[in-house]
Amino acid sequence: MKKIFILDDHELFGEGLKSILEKEDDMCVYKVVTNPDLMNDYILEFHPDIIICDIKIKEVNGLDVIKKYKTIYPNIKFIVLSGYNIDNYKTRAFQNGASAYVLKEDSPAHLVNIVREVYARNIKVASSQSFIISDLTPKEIEILSLMSQDLTNTQISEIAYMSKRTIEYHVSSIIKKLNVNSRLGAVIKGIRLGLIEETELYHNEKLK
Template structure:
């Protein structure tokens, strides 16, 4: 099943260039391209896209405002913000508006395609070191446990290292999997690394 993408950009050449690059990816499908965000809601209802890739600045429109609106009104549609400007405040604004990723137009098509795939899976792709108030969903203990898991430590070893019972370790691991929406220890580690929670 292909990931359905709606492209929104008021620069036709840029948008068609992006469309061609994405359509080379076997798992991605661009359902439509629009220059005017005013048409967005009609297109969402018509195509029900999985991911909307939207320019941050358009002539009379603001991609951040539209992201807030989409997140609120169409929670099944996830937004990737595209920008020709790599400003910290843009990254911050996109994150706070509820976008799943921020991609600079200078980045390669591989990075954009990857951000779209991550977004589809519900994983946020932001340079976390450039977010002022990026809050980890995990507690300090959970982060420590996750770090140990990434080092291939067993529950028994983690319990000795943290001086807590094995049952407590298991409770923490269940909490980590739930918070990161992962179905295995390995999945949780991979997700945490992508989110920049652990090194």
């Protein structure tokens, strides 16, 4: 049974979402939380597997809430439920530890499928197109950004305060996770997925 929290300051919306999810035999919504200040107490009491979080709760940024509690409870998986189809929001959500970014305009069936995907596998999924973002770490995203700025591995190692060998390992890991064949391919895919900004890309032979 998947234990789920819903964090949304609109109680009526949260209860409606709870009703949808609890029609599924393998899902139980333990709590609809409207006040993020109470989240830690409820986590300690119910130990949820998944928290579905609005991008804005009262005056609180839901993405900051995710970052805070993902640091404390790394095994909990967070799904952002948002009315904003904005790449920058998606990128920040994943950087802060979210496993999925679902739009409020998506169908209930889509959300149910995302809950199951997130629970079963270590993936990151964004919006109704269901494209999967390889699980780059925040450090790998930082290095990918530096790769896009026409920097060699040696230069990146100096900026990131890491050995050249470590940078080479990260670059190899990035290319593998993004399922591409080159540094340039990694940068282009990183832009397409919203992991880095297009303005960071410099077309240069060193990226090939």
